[in-house]
Amino acid sequence: MGQLDKLLKQFGKLDLLICDEWGYVPLDRDGAQLLFHVVADCYETRSLIITTNLEFVKWVNVFYDEKMTAAMIDRLVHHSHLVIFDGQSYRVRHSFMQNR
Numbered sequence: 001m002g003q004l005d006k007l008l009k010q011f012g013k014l015d016l017l018i019c020d021e022w023g024y025v026p027l028d029r030d031g032a033q034l035l036f037h038v039v040a041d042c043y044e045t046r047s048l049i050i051t052t053n054l055e056f057v058k059w060v061n062v063f064y065d066e067k068m069t070a071a072m073i074d075r076l077v078h079h080s081h082l083v084i085f086d087g088q089s090y091r092v093r094h095s096f097m098q099n100r
Contacts, residue, residue, distance in 0.1 A: 022052035
């Protein structure tokens with residue numbers, strides 16, 4: 001069994017998967033397909049938390065394929081809770097530059 005198969009098998013044992021800073025770094029086609037596979041595998045079987053600064057309409061710029069991006073969003077929003085934080089970033093608000 002290859003390393004990727006082992007990693008995916010480990011993901012399959014998780015109750016919760018957290019993907020932080022979603023879309024911060026664009027993916028190549030293989031990476032996007034792999035991430036779709038992970039999301040699809042979690043769908044209706046495991047909890048998934050995603051943090052991102054990107055609106056859904058911008059996700060196609062990260063995943064490149066419109067149909068795959070739409071399918072991923074479809075799986076993510078079904079049975080989900082969307083929490084939106086407005087306002088200034090905690091990090092910016094508490095940075096040294098703000099306190100001078």
